[in-house]
Amino acid sequence: LIREDGSELALDIKRPTLLIDRERALRNLERMAARVARFGLRFRPHFKTHQSPAIGNWFRDFGVRRIAVSSVTMARLFASEGWDDITIAFPVNLREIDELRPLAEKVRLGLLVDSVEVADAVDRGLSSAADAWIKVDAGYGRAGADWNDERALLDLAGRIGSSRRLRLSGILSHNGLTYLERSVEGVKRAHADALSKLLSAKRLLREAGFPQCDLSIGDTPSASIAEEFGGADEIRPGNFIFYDVMQAEIGSCTVEDVAVAVACPVVGVYPRRGSAVVYGGAAHLSAQSMTGSEGIRSYGEARTQWPGWGRTEGFVSAVSQEHGVVRGEYAWLESLSPGGTVFVVPVHSCLTCDLHGSYTTLEGDTLQRLRID
Amino acid sequence: LIREDGSELALDIKRPTLLIDRERALRNLERMAARVARFGLRFRPHFKTHQSPAIGNWFRDFGVRRIAVSSVTMARLFASEGWDDITIAFPVNLREIDELRPLAEKVRLGLLVDSVEVADAVDRGLSSAADAWIKVDAGYGRAGADWNDERALLDLAGRIGSSRRLRLSGILSHNGLTYLERSVEGVKRAHADALSKLLSAKRLLREAGFPQCDLSIGDTPSASIAEEFGGADEIRPGNFIFYDVMQAEIGSCTVEDVAVAVACPVVGVYPRRGSAVVYGGAAHLSAQSMTGSEGIRSYGEARTQWPGWGRTEGFVSAVSQEHGVVRGEYAWLESLSPGGTVFVVPVHSCLTCDLHGSYTTLEGDTLQRLRID
Numbered sequence: 001l002i003r004e005d006g007s008e009l010a011l012d013i014k015r016p017t018l019l020i021d022r023e024r025a026l027r028n029l030e031r032m033a034a035r036v037a038r039f040g041l042r043f044r045p046h047f048k049t050h051q052s053p054a055i056g057n058w059f060r061d062f063g064v065r066r067i068a069v070s071s072v073t074m075a076r077l078f079a080s081e082g083w084d085d086i087t088i089a090f091p092v093n094l095r096e097i098d099e100l101r102p103l104a105e106k107v108r109l110g111l112l113v114d115s116v117e118v119a120d121a122v123d124r125g126l127s128s129a130a131d132a133w134i135k136v137d138a139g140y141g142r143a144g145a146d147w148n149d150e151r152a153l154l155d156l157a158g159r160i161g162s163s164r165r166l167r168l169s170g171i172l173s174h175n176g177l178t179y180l181e182r183s184v185e186g187v188k189r190a191h192a193d194a195l196s197k198l199l200s201a202k203r204l205l206r207e208a209g210f211p212q213c214d215l216s217i218g219d220t221p222s223a224s225i226a227e228e229f230g231g232a233d234e235i236r237p238g239n240f241i242f243y244d245v246m247q248a249e250i251g252s253c254t255v256e257d258v259a260v261a262v263a264c265p266v267v268g269v270y271p272r273r274g275s276a277v278v279y280g281g282a283a284h285l286s287a288q289s290m291t292g293s294e295g296i297r298s299y300g301e302a303r304t305q306w307p308g309w310g311r312t313e314g315f316v317s318a319v320s321q322e323h324g325v326v327r328g329e330y331a332w333l334e335s336l337s338p339g340g341t342v343f344v345v346p347v348h349s350c351l352t353c354d355l356h357g358s359y360t361t362l363e364g365d366t367l368q369r370l371r372i373d
Numbered sequence: 374l375i376r377e378d379g380s381e382l383a384l385d386i387k388r389p390t391l392l393i394d395r396e397r398a399l400r401n402l403e404r405m406a407a408r409v410a411r412f413g414l415r416f417r418p419h420f421k422t423h424q425s426p427a428i429g430n431w432f433r434d435f436g437v438r439r440i441a442v443s444s445v446t447m448a449r450l451f452a453s454e455g456w457d458d459i460t461i462a463f464p465v466n467l468r469e470i471d472e473l474r475p476l477a478e479k480v481r482l483g484l485l486v487d488s489v490e491v492a493d494a495v496d497r498g499l500s501s502a503a504d505a506w507i508k509v510d511a512g513y514g515r516a517g518a519d520w521n522d523e524r525a526l527l528d529l530a531g532r533i534g535s536s537r538r539l540r541l542s543g544i545l546s547h548n549g550l551t552y553l554e555r556s557v558e559g560v561k562r563a564h565a566d567a568l569s570k571l572l573s574a575k576r577l578l579r580e581a582g583f584p585q586c587d588l589s590i591g592d593t594p595s596a597s598i599a600e601e602f603g604g605a606d607e608i609r610p611g612n613f614i615f616y617d618v619m620q621a622e623i624g625s626c627t628v629e630d631v632a633v634a635v636a637c638p639v640v641g642v643y644p645r646r647g648s649a650v651v652y653g654g655a656a657h658l659s660a661q662s663m664t665g666s667e668g669i670r671s672y673g674e675a676r677t678q679w680p681g682w683g684r685t686e687g688f689v690s691a692v693s694q695e696h697g698v699v700r701g702e703y704a705w706l707e708s709l710s711p712g713g714t715v716f717v718v719p720v721h722s723c724l725t726c727d728l729h730g731s732y733t734t735l736e737g738d739t740l741q742r743l744r745i746d
Binding site (some may be wrong): 013014015040070071073090091092093094095096099114115117118121130135137142143144146176265267268269273275277282283286287288302318320322323325332337338339341346348350354355357358373 | 386387388421443446463464465466467468469472488490491492508510514515516517519549562627638640641642646648650652655656659660661691693694695696698709711712714721723727728730731742746
């Protein structure tokens with residue numbers, strides 16, 4: 001394990017171990033906080049990426065007081081860590097209404113609704129006020145009311161407006177389409193397209209008598225790249241704190257910005273076959289792959305030094321539950337040996353981190369993640 | 374939740390919950406045990422699939438005393454559950470030699486080696502005897518010495534034979550190529566091809582003065598389908614206890630044999646968009662997908678009754694960290710509502726189960742998995 005400044009660190013890697021480069025993460029955070037300030041947005045970072053109380057505290061140092069999470073469980077656990085303005089950026093799960101009730105009593109809670117049925121059920125289920133965001137789909141096609149379904153948006157805003165417990169905060173959207181782009185220009189275009197749709201929905205509601213209607217948007221590519229956010233009020237990126245190979249491919253960052261990697265013991269070396277095998281498979285990296293510009297499927301970039309500024313030496317071409325197959329040039333493979341370590345920079349850091357109970361810093365400290373069973 | 378006999382069960386599903394149908398799992402186990410007996414093989418089931426002490430005990434009732442696992446951690450935890458004949462069916466991780474030493478003192482331990490360097494290092498590191506299996510690759514291309522590299526096989530057998538601690542058990546292989554097949558005939562062909570290669574390697578070693586050389590093979594498709602195992606001594610299938618959609622597609626089972634499913638709360642219904650959204654994403658199902666015979670990518674089959682014998686109503690077409698997008702016919706989607714439950718039958722049950730801390734039986738009991746951090 002060799003640092004960027006050339007100094008060596010001796011972490012005793014026995015099993016696949018999730019490493020974090022604190023300096024890189026803080027640099028990513030600082031850069032994003034500066035962008036958010038520059039564009040006059042409210043910053044509500046998504047904590048599903050790191051799910052760590054200690055890393056959450058780094059955000060406090062940048063003045064962050066509002067957060068987003070993706071489950072009631074995460075909201076409850078971060079509330080117990082002292083966070084008191086939490087949006088659950090996931091459609092309300094009515095089966096957890098009994099868990100939502102005490103949470104809304106304890107913190108300023110933001111909830112996502114996209115139908116009057118759910119709004120009614122939430123209103124009946126709560127005993128105190130909560131912020132309601134109308135979840136809107138601007139073309140991604142996952143959750144939310146259609147951005148141009150005026151009837152649905154007005155009905156929903158009206159129902160929230162006349163409810164006992166819910167306060168209309170505005171409309172909220174996640175533009176997953178930017179993750180399909182592979183260039184800065186592409187991300188800007190996809191962002192501008194979604195933003196104009198969302199602004200028309202916001203205008204509709206403001207003009208229909210909901211002057212307090214705000215707009216919250218959320219994806220890391222737009223948050224990292226776009227230069228125009230006019231009309232948006234809040235931004236909720238999460239992945240940027242670590243970034244990953246996918247974000248580098250999109251253009252949100254470089255591979256040198258990626259702040260996490262999995263240290264994997266080498267268990268087999270087969271240069272003639274063009275491969276090596278590491279202890280580190282779908283159980284440690286996730287089964288998420290990406291197809292790079294050369295049409296090759298990858299489960300992560302592989303290198304013998306991390307963090308480091310040199311070129312990537314190999315990639316993970318296949319994963320089983322515990323095995324990762326690493327490919328690279330003959331000379332590099334031949335330099336590996338069983339008992340050595342390969343560092344895998346993940347394709348999708350949120351999913352990779354979700355498979356580990358803690359982070360190990362380059363200084364050897366352990367940062368626990370929330371215990372979600 | 375409706376059982377096959379029509380009786381209703383009321384499990385209170387709040388969050389994505391891994392369900393197990395004990396009867397189906399026992400039926401799968403009984404069928405496999407009967408096949409293994411019919412072919413005169415030793416049965417060493419792979420416990421990486423279930424990783425549960427309670428489910429392990431079901432195997433004891435079928436006379437199973439030997440098991441395979443895929444990590445030193447699993448070996449240690451199952452040893453503490455009283456299992457005393459354990460093969461770690463994963464290349465030796467030299468970084469865990471300090472954990473292997475006490476384990477080899479405690480149980481009959483089988484280890485996989487595929488180079489003289491690793492064999493030497495293991496021999497030096499242990500303080501008591503262990504079984505050594507030469508890991509052989511018969512064309513899959515993951516780990517192991519090449520089946521036809523006579524020099525490597527003879528060197529390795531010789532080195533093990535002259536070692537202090539290692540006892541040569543034979544050669545061991547996993548034929549991952551059968552997972553690429555999509556028909557019973559295809560699996561039989563891929564199995565016969567690998568078996569003939571492995572038998573030639575076994576013959577080589579037996580004739581070179583290693584008469585005790587056995588052959589251990591392992592994949593679930595061959596174990597479920599093939600009718601010819603002549604020359605093999607031991608078989609190590611794991612997935613068969615649960616099976617999954619992938620195994621049904623291969624022909625190892627039917628979807629009605631699959632003994633696990635994830636109950637996912639419905640959080641959004643969009644029939645006009647052809648979809649619904651459930652609380653159940655890559656964090657609960659895994660990011661493993663498969664492309665079915667119609668060229669459609671699926672992360673699992675989706676249905677409103679499980680277990681049940683009716684046709685599958687939908688499938689998971691995309692996953693985010695916590696979201697699953699479910700697709701199906703308009704009428705079925707329209708019948709769903711937020712607050713309802715959809716059951717997802719996994720593509721790859723090993724990976725799905727690995728994301729959960731426990732199983733919930735249809736009777737409402739909890740079966741813990743090993744706690745692997």
